[in-house]
Amino acid sequence: MKLLSKFLATLALVSLPAFAEPPKESTINWQSQDEIATLIEFKLDDVNGEITYGPNFAFSDQILANNFSEIYLVRAIDHEGEDQYVLYITAQYNDKQWRSFKNAKIKDGAQQAKLVSLSKNENVCAATSCRYEERMAMPLSFITFFDSANMGMNLTIDGNSSYNIVLPSSYFKAILDASPEEALYDKLPGKSQGI
DSSP, rough: OHHHHHHHHHHHHHHHHHHHHOOGEEEEEOOOOOHTTTTEEEETTTTTEEEEEOGGGGGGHHHHHHHHEEEEEEEEOOTOOOOOEEEEEEEEEEESOOOOOOOEEEETTTTTOOOOOEEEEEEEESSSOOEEEEEEEEEEEEHHHHHHHOOOOOEESSSSEEEEEEEHHHHHHHHHHHOOHHHHHTSSSTTTTTT
């Protein structure tokens, strides 16, 4: 009986991923601004103002998903109405060494961009390789964001290794056109309450 229980528990753990629903980002049409818009999230923050989170582009294809766990754009509008755009990238990969991404170039290397390293974590190590995670942020100017809304973004990040990420213009247009529902603003404190 004990052996049967262990077998069933193991079978449940092994078969669980087979029944898990794929992320919504892996099933949408990334050329459709409307489909992207359905996965955009909003948050109101007392300090930073209105924050718009784009969907995770890392799930757009299997090659990206094998090397990255997160690629998403954030738009923040502060209390003075100033826009800020940041592309967050989390590289997650099996390798023999860190890829140590340090540089970012847009438009096939024509435009240098700032890539900020946020954290590096080494996870599970086997005999031949380790699982590495590098979290990065790339601040975007409004001009770069607006250009990307018209033409998409062809981004190359490199260090000990190089990787090309092509984000469609529809992704940037969906963020640009996104606005939260009025109900989100109802949760803000009144003028007499202060922030």
